[in-house]
Amino acid sequence: MKLDTDKEPILRVEKVSKAFGGIQALNGVSFEVHKGEILGIIGPNGSGKTTVVNCITGFIKKTSGRVFFRGRDISNKPPHKIADMGVTRTFQIMRPYFTLPAYKNLVIPLFSPRAKRTGGWRGGGRLGDRNTVSLDILEEIGFERDSYVPYKTASTLPTGYLKRLELARCLALKPEIIICDEVFSGLSMSEIASMVPLIERLQMEGITLIMIEHRLRELFRVANRIMMLNFGEKLTEGTSEEVMADERVKEAYFGSQKVEEVMRHA
Amino acid sequence: MENNTQRRKERIDRGIKVRTDGIYALMSIRELSYLLLPRLVLILGMLALPLLVPGMYWQRVITITCIYALLALSFDFLAHYVGLVSLGGAFFVGVGGYMAAIMNTTFGLPPWLTVPLAALAGGGICTLLLLPCLPLRGVYFAIVSLMYPLFVARLIEALNILGGTDGITGIDGFSNRWAEQYFIIGILLLLLFGVRRLVNTDIGLVLRGVKDNDQAIRASGMNVTLYKAMAVYIASVMGCLGGACLAHIYMWSGISQFALDFSILPIAATVIGGGGTLIGPVLGCLILVPISELLREFGTLRIVFYALILVAFIIFRSEGIMVYGQRKYQQFERWTRI
Amino acid sequence: MDILIYGTINSVTLALYAIGFAMVYGVSRLPNFAHGALYVVSGFITWSFLNSLGLNYLLSIILALIATAIIGALIYQFVLIRVRGMEISEIIASYAIGLAILEGFRWGGFKGLTYTLPAFIEGSVEIAGVSVDYQRLLVVGIGAAVVGLLWLFTRYTRIGLAMRGMAQDERAALMLGIDSDLIAVVAMGFGSMLAGLAAVLLLPLGNIVVEAGYNILILAIAVCIVGGLGSWMGAVLAAFLIGFAQILTVVYLGAHYQMVVALLAIILTLILRPSGLFGQQKELEERV
Numbered sequence: 001m002k003l004d005t006d007k008e009p010i011l012r013v014e015k016v017s018k019a020f021g022g023i024q025a026l027n028g029v030s031f032e033v034h035k036g037e038i039l040g041i042i043g044p045n046g047s048g049k050t051t052v053v054n055c056i057t058g059f060i061k062k063t064s065g066r067v068f069f070r071g072r073d074i075s076n077k078p079p080h081k082i083a084d085m086g087v088t089r090t091f092q093i094m095r096p097y098f099t100l101p102a103y104k105n106l107v108i109p110l111f112s113p114r115a116k117r118t119g120g121w122r123g124g125g126r127l128g129d130r131n132t133v134s135l136d137i138l139e140e141i142g143f144e145r146d147s148y149v150p151y152k153t154a155s156t157l158p159t160g161y162l163k164r165l166e167l168a169r170c171l172a173l174k175p176e177i178i179i180c181d182e183v184f185s186g187l188s189m190s191e192i193a194s195m196v197p198l199i200e201r202l203q204m205e206g207i208t209l210i211m212i213e214h215r216l217r218e219l220f221r222v223a224n225r226i227m228m229l230n231f232g233e234k235l236t237e238g239t240s241e242e243v244m245a246d247e248r249v250k251e252a253y254f255g256s257q258k259v260e261e262v263m264r265h266a
Numbered sequence: 267m268e269n270n271t272q273r274r275k276e277r278i279d280r281g282i283k284v285r286t287d288g289i290y291a292l293m294s295i296r297e298l299s300y301l302l303l304p305r306l307v308l309i310l311g312m313l314a315l316p317l318l319v320p321g322m323y324w325q326r327v328i329t330i331t332c333i334y335a336l337l338a339l340s341f342d343f344l345a346h347y348v349g350l351v352s353l354g355g356a357f358f359v360g361v362g363g364y365m366a367a368i369m370n371t372t373f374g375l376p377p378w379l380t381v382p383l384a385a386l387a388g389g390g391i392c393t394l395l396l397l398p399c400l401p402l403r404g405v406y407f408a409i410v411s412l413m414y415p416l417f418v419a420r421l422i423e424a425l426n427i428l429g430g431t432d433g434i435t436g437i438d439g440f441s442n443r444w445a446e447q448y449f450i451i452g453i454l455l456l457l458l459f460g461v462r463r464l465v466n467t468d469i470g471l472v473l474r475g476v477k478d479n480d481q482a483i484r485a486s487g488m489n490v491t492l493y494k495a496m497a498v499y500i501a502s503v504m505g506c507l508g509g510a511c512l513a514h515i516y517m518w519s520g521i522s523q524f525a526l527d528f529s530i531l532p533i534a535a536t537v538i539g540g541g542g543t544l545i546g547p548v549l550g551c552l553i554l555v556p557i558s559e560l561l562r563e564f565g566t567l568r569i570v571f572y573a574l575i576l577v578a579f580i581i582f583r584s585e586g587i588m589v590y591g592q593r594k595y596q597q598f599e600r601w602t603r604i
Numbered sequence: 605m606d607i608l609i610y611g612t613i614n615s616v617t618l619a620l621y622a623i624g625f626a627m628v629y630g631v632s633r634l635p636n637f638a639h640g641a642l643y644v645v646s647g648f649i650t651w652s653f654l655n656s657l658g659l660n661y662l663l664s665i666i667l668a669l670i671a672t673a674i675i676g677a678l679i680y681q682f683v684l685i686r687v688r689g690m691e692i693s694e695i696i697a698s699y700a701i702g703l704a705i706l707e708g709f710r711w712g713g714f715k716g717l718t719y720t721l722p723a724f725i726e727g728s729v730e731i732a733g734v735s736v737d738y739q740r741l742l743v744v745g746i747g748a749a750v751v752g753l754l755w756l757f758t759r760y761t762r763i764g765l766a767m768r769g770m771a772q773d774e775r776a777a778l779m780l781g782i783d784s785d786l787i788a789v790v791a792m793g794f795g796s797m798l799a800g801l802a803a804v805l806l807l808p809l810g811n812i813v814v815e816a817g818y819n820i821l822i823l824a825i826a827v828c829i830v831g832g833l834g835s836w837m838g839a840v841l842a843a844f845l846i847g848f849a850q851i852l853t854v855v856y857l858g859a860h861y862q863m864v865v866a867l868l869a870i871i872l873t874l875i876l877r878p879s880g881l882f883g884q885q886k887e888l889e890e891r892v
Contacts, residue, residue, distance in 0.1 A: 057485065083487035095479045100471070108475045109486035111468050130468055173487055351692045353699075398875040405635055405691045405833075409825060410874040416822065417867035424860035530703065533696060566707040573704035580697045581686050 008071055010035045010208055011087070011177060016055050016065030018048075018232075025051045027232040028065070033177070038199070038209045040223035042216060042243075044252055048232040049212045050092055053179050057089045058082045069177075084114045086176035090166040090183060092212075098155040102143060105154055105165060106134035109172040118174035134172070141168045141198065160191040167198075177208045184215040192218055220244065228252070274604055277597045304595070308545065312455060316447045325443060329515060331555040332450045333508040338532035338539070338547030339458060340504035346542035347465050348497040349477030351404070354411035356528035358505020359512065360418060360521070362388040366510035367434040367519035377440055378449070381510045388506030393499045400494045415524040422521050433520020437513055450511055454548070457504055462544050464500075473497055527569075531555070534576040540586025549588055606734045607851055613740050615847025616747035617806060619840050621820050622827035623750065624798030626839040629828065630771045631791035632784075634684060635695050638676075638702035639799055640821030645705060646672040646800030647812040651721060661722070669800045676796025677789050684792075685785065706817045723808040743805050750801065751840055758836075767791055771834065819863070826866040830873045832880025842881065845869075 009032035018026040026048045033039050043049050054060040056067050058079040066075040074082050083089075097105050110120060110130045119127045121137050139145040141164050149161065157165070163183050170178045183199075184192050192215065199222050203209060213219040220226070220240040228235040228243060230252045236243060243249055280300075292298050315328050337355045345351045365384035369375045375383070399410045422428055429435070440446035464470050472493060475483050480490045513519040531554060532547065539550025554572055561568035579586065621643075628636045649671050653664030679701055687693035728737035758764035766787050769777040778784050802820075810816075827846055831838030846869055853861045873880060 059481070059484070078489075079484040080487050080489045083485055088487075089485055091481065091485070095482065097471075097475055097478050097482075099478075100474075104471060107468055108471050108483070109488075111472050112487040114487045169482065169486060345692070353695070399871075402874060402878055405695065406874055406878050408692060408695055409635070409829065410871055413822070413825075413867050413870045417864065417871060420860075420864050420867060424858070424864055526703075530699075534700070537696065565711050567711040569707040570704045570711065573700040573707070576700040577683060577697055577704070580693055580700075581683060584687075584693070 007034065009033055010070060011056070011210075012068040013052075013056065014066045014068070016052070016067065017063045018051050018055055018060065019063050025232050026055065029229070029232070029234050030065075031227055031234065031237065033208055033210060035208055036203065036206055037224040038203055038211060038222055040219045040226045040240075041210065041212045041229060042214075042219065042226060042249075043229035043235075047229040047252075049229055050181060051232075052229070053089055053181050053210075053212060056082075056179065057087060083173065084112070086114070086173065087179070088170035088173055088175040088177065089179040090163075090170060090181055092181040092185075094159075094162045094166055096154040096157075096162060096165055098153070100154060101151050102154055102157060102161070102165060103131060103134045103138055103150045106137060106168055106172055107131060109169050110134060112173060114173045121171040121174055137168050137171055138165075141171065142194065159186050160188070160195075163187065163191075163195070164198075167202075171202075175207060177210065178202070179210045179212070181212050182214065183211070184213055184218055196222060272604060273601045275599050276602045277599050279597055280595070309455060312451050313448075315451070316444070322443065325447060326515070327556060327559045329447055329450055329511075330559075331551050332447075332454045333511055334528075334531055334535065334555050335454055335548040335551040336457065336504050336508040337528060338535040338551050339454075339461060339544060340501040340508075341532045342536045342541055342544055342547045343461055343465070343504075344497060344501045345536070347470065347477065348473050348494060349403075349480075350400075350411075350494060350498065351408045352411040352501070353408050353529055353533070354414045355505055355532050356415040356524045356526060357411070357418065358388070358392055358502045359509035359528040360415055360524035361392050361502075362506025362509025363513040363519040363523040364428060364434070364509075365391070365506065366513045367437050368428075370437045370514070371434060377438055377514045381449075381507065381514065384510035385503045385507040388509070389499050389503035392502035392506065393495055396498055396502075397491075397495060400491050400498070412529070415526075415529065419521040419524040429520070431521065433518055433522075435518050437517045437519060439517050440514055446515065453507060453511075457507075458544065458548060461500075465544070530569075531558070531572065534572050536586075537576055537584070538579050538586060540588030540590070543586070543588040543592070546586050546588030550586070553587075607848075607855060609731060609734050609736060611844075611848040611851040613736075613744055614851050615844040616744045617802075618823055618827050618847045619751065619843035620743070620747050620798070620802035620805065622824040622831075622839045622843055623754065623836065624795035624802070625824040626828045626831070626834070626836050627754075627767075627798065628792055628795035630834040630836060631767045632688075632770070632788035633691075633834070634680075634688075634788070634792070635691070635698070635825075635833075636684075636792070636795060637695055637699035637821060638679060638705065639795070639824055640817035640819070641702035641705035642672055642676055642796045642799040643803045643820050644709060644812065644814065644817040645675060646796075646803040647721065647807045648709065650804050650807075651812060654721070661724075665804045668804065669797050672800035673793040673797040676799075677793040680789050680792035685788075688788075702817065702821070706814050710814045720811050721804065721808045739808050743809075746801075746805055750798070754836070763787070763790060822863070822870075823866055826870045828880075829870050830881055835880065838880055845881075 011033040013029060013031050015028045015030050016026055017024070017028055029048070029052060031039070041049050041052065051060070055062045055065075058074070058077055058081070062075065066073060068074065069082075069085060069087055074085065074087070097108065107130045109115060110127065110133055116127050120133045121140070127133065135145060135150055138150045143150045143161065143164070149157075154162070154165065167178070167180070167183065184195065187195065196218060199209065199211075211219060211223060223240060225237065226240055226243040227237045228246075228249055235248055235252060236246050238246075292301070316325055319325055319328060337359065340358065341352060341355055362384050365388040366380045369380040369384060370377070395414070396411070399407060402410060423431055440449070465473070472483065472488065476490055476493050483490050483493070509523060512523065532551070535550030535554050536547040537550070538554065539546030539548065541547075554575075558568045558572055561571055583590065625636060625639045628634055646668050650664050650668040653659045653667055654661060657664075659667070679698075683697055683701060684694060687697050723737070723739040724742055725738040728735050729741070730736075758768050766777065766782045769780065769782055770784055770787050774784055827843045828839050830846060831840070831842030846866060849869070850862050850865050853865050
């Protein structure tokens with residue numbers, strides 16, 4: 001897929017830093033995302049991946065730095081305003097409304113002002129009956145409509161469906177960007193295999209995706225670009241091949257020979 | 267106990283056969299009455315109550331019961347459908363009482379006008395004052411809401427405003443006691459079914475979402491504080507309504523309307539009746555208030571009594587009467603062999 | 605000068621009220637709303653030992669402290685442990701117990717001037733032109749000693765260390781072989797004993813009245829909230845903050861405002877900085 005990188009990026013993150021007390025979780029991270037691309041963010045545990053998501057979507061206050069969406073500064077906006085502009089996210093720890101049926105879970109985001117304006121994922125500016133719209137979205141994302149699955153209570157759904165439900169919650173807003181916090185983790189191989197085409201389809205429809213992942217093999221397949229974080233700093237950025245070839249990436253994930261030697265002598 | 271290992275309890279649904287979540291297909295008169303009977307019993311029972319009890323004194327007790335029921339309803343709605351546990355129901359009562367008192371004594375409005383006006387305006391005041399606390403969660407909101415009525419009471423005492431410790435006297439009573447009773451019973455029934463309807467609409471779903479997972483609500487582009495404020499307004503209107511009626515019944519409004527009684531008894535009633543059912547708290551009040559009235563001659567012993575009932579219920583039957591009753595009504599149980 | 609002296613005394617008093625509450629909350633995350641009731645109970649037990657049984661004053665104080673600790677532990681073991689983890693039920697249950705105790709006392713005719721404890725040492729001394737009685741000096745001394753001992757206790761004894769472990773992370777503590785239920789019971793006992801200690805120290809300065817139970821609960825909560833729930837040292841610092849603020853308002857505005865200060869402190873702290881002035885939980889909470 002050809003990307004026009006000369007244009008203004010849809011999302012620009014400028015030198016974002018975040019400190020929790022004395023711990024520097026993010027240290028001057030900058031990157032850009034262009035419309036329609038999939039950016040993968042990788043990094044070992046504790047490297048600040050989720051913190052980046054939280055900073056962009058306004059769930060935590062940045063210590064410093066700025067975020068621009070379509071050239072507009074969204075650094076100090078509250079989370080619901082940012083979501084209202086079309087920058088949505090999923091959560092790493094899924095917490096659907098467990099006591100409600102799956103389709104009722106979607107009725108809630110459909111109540112939001114943005115959903116009313118856009119009419120949901122497929123809506124042409126007008127929102128129909130929320131239950132119907134919610135079933136439509138669920139059907140497209142892989143909840144078989146004529147089965148009982150969309151009517152099951154969320155607490156009884158398997159992980160694969162819950163991940164889809166998280167995505168559906170974003171899609172209900174007809175988003176411009178979806179930031180996926182580990183949608184592949186905890187899924188079986190076959191579930192991932194069916195999730196990958198879904199991600200590709202979302203990209204085809206013009207939704208920009210930022211994917212935070214530990215499942216590198218699948219991520220490298222779908223992502224246009226990969227950014228690597230380590231200890232809260234951007235280590236490297238490039239295409240899948242470039243990042244895979246980078247020695248520092250291996251070092252960060254598997255530890256370097258040198259470090260092991262030092263450890264042995266100590 | 268060997269016998270028990272061989273058998274298990276089986277629960278079988280009674281009632282309507284063709285149904286899904288909230289939608290029923292009624293097939294017979296029996297099924298219709300299955301649905302309608304409990305509601306009719308409640309409505310007719312409440313309406314008949316003033317006719318059944320002996321004497322003025324017990325009729326007054328019914329009125330007070332209904333006021334407590336309003337407070338319990340407001341507590342239950344906030345705690346179980348929005349996730350804001352307010353231990354300061356007395357704050358709503360006090361604000362409503364003082365509002366009605368001021369409207370009546372200063373502007374000379376009649377009771378049937380002051381009550382709704384005091385409720386709407388008082389609800390607004392309460393919501394505005396509670397607005398800064400709305401981002402708080404769990405125990406923090408509970409503590410701060412507990413402090414509000416105490417704070418206002420001390421402030422009135424210290425500044426000696428609004429009649430100081432004497433309160434505002436000379437408020438008009440209701441024109442006659444039948445009007446008084448049916449007015450309050452009517453309001454209670456209206457609000458009870460109104461709130462029940464509200465929590466099952468889409469906006470009620472959003473409110474429940476606020477309780478379960480406010481992060482997801484935020485991520486969906488909705489302002490959590492706005493929805494919380496809306497819910498607090500609804501709850502405080504109910505509380506202020508109770509307070510305003512109280513002021514007219516006693517023809518007096520004072521700092522004792524901020525007393526802990528109005529915070530604690532509704533909570534006790536909710537725990538006993540069954541939280542999250544909305545009807546339960548009303549039933550709880552129908553049980554607790556008359557009992558506490560019977561024990562009036564024992565003075566503060568009645569507070570001891572209902573505090574102990576409350577503890578017992580929290581420990582041994584935290585689901586409450588209503589949930590228990592609903593289960594028994596909707597399902598029958600039998601032992602089956604395994 | 606008298607502001608300084610009375611401010612210090614008032615602050616130590618507040619710290620004594622609050623430290624038991626802070627301890628119980630710190631260890632088992634239990635907001636013990638029966639704290640004020642335990643205070644009154646302890647005063648009453650001391651009084652009955654002293655006057656009804658005619659025991660020695662020191663002996664009756666020690667017995668009363670032990671009895672209060674046992675009562676607190678029993679309340680925990682038989683009631684609160686069943687609602688553990690459900691914060692709201694904890695509040696309602698402990699508050700109901702406190703209410704039952706206090707209103708029970710009120711019903712039993714527990715009021716009036718008869719219920720007073722004698723001062724430990726009669727007489728007063730003049731400090732920088734301000735007359736201070738010995739009892740108040742004793743309060744300051746013992747208060748400081750309690751804070752110091754508690755600090756040592758949590759750092760150098762097994763139970764104290766276990767409490768700190770539980771305060772930080774209960775699950776990790778469980779995995780290290782700390783019996784969390786037992787420690788919580790012990791903490792509740794200790795917390796009750798501290799409430800009792802505050803009672804026997806401070807009651808000789810006034811009467812034993814039921815209202816004290818409610819006021820002390822509010823003051824303890826105020827101090828703990830301002831200091832940050834669960835932080836003991838924060839509570840001590842906050843006690844000084846509120847203590848001096850109260851004395852200043854009494855001097856410049858009038859005695860009516862004393863309670864208003866405490867309530868205002870709670871409301872403002874919760875609105876502006878829910879983790880308290882010295883608490884560290886906010887940063888943690890912010891992590892999604």
